Amino acid sequence: MVYTDKQASHINLLAALFLLSSPPATAFLSLINLLSRPVLRAFYTETRDEIDAFYRVFENLQADTFPKIFANCKNLGLKVPESWFRSVLVEQVPFEAACRLWDQVSSFFVCRGDIANEQIVLDGDGYIFRSALAIFGFLEPR
Numbered sequence: 001m002v003y004t005d006k007q008a009s010h011i012n013l014l015a016a017l018f019l020l021s022s023p024p025a026t027a028f029l030s031l032i033n034l035l036s037r038p039v040l041r042a043f044y045t046e047t048r049d050e051i052d053a054f055y056r057v058f059e060n061l062q063a064d065t066f067p068k069i070f071a072n073c074k075n076l077g078l079k080v081p082e083s084w085f086r087s088v089l090v091e092q093v094p095f096e097a098a099c100r101l102w103d104q105v106s107s108f109f110v111c112r113g114d115i116a117n118e119q120i121v122l123d124g125d126g127y128i129f130r131s132a133l134a135i136f137g138f139l140e141p142r
Helices: 005-021 024-035 038-045 048-065 067-076 082-086 095-110 115-123 126-139
Strands: none
Touching: 005 024, 005 095, 024 038, 038 048, 038 082, 048 067, 048 126, 082 126
């Protein structure tokens, strides 16, 4: 598979964050495992049917959690950019917040066996959606 420059920049970012928390060989395996997850695989292979299905899931969660924001977005024809999902939200938040989000992701893929590991296992790919919703929750009062 050949990635576009835009996709490669997101993969580089994810790889860098894995390298911050693990040795290179482990970071590489963790990155491969992360990219093989259903959500990221869909967004990186640009499988339009799967991407649309994940957007429907996200929009349903958004409508249930933040109905006003969902209605405003729907009226304006806005949706979350695909880069949010490709970068696992790392580009959308300050570095410190990205590290906190990433602790949850990397603890699962690096397999340290700590408490956070259980949360990401239970949440699976839904963790990405819940994290995106948390950003909306933070911005909602504005």
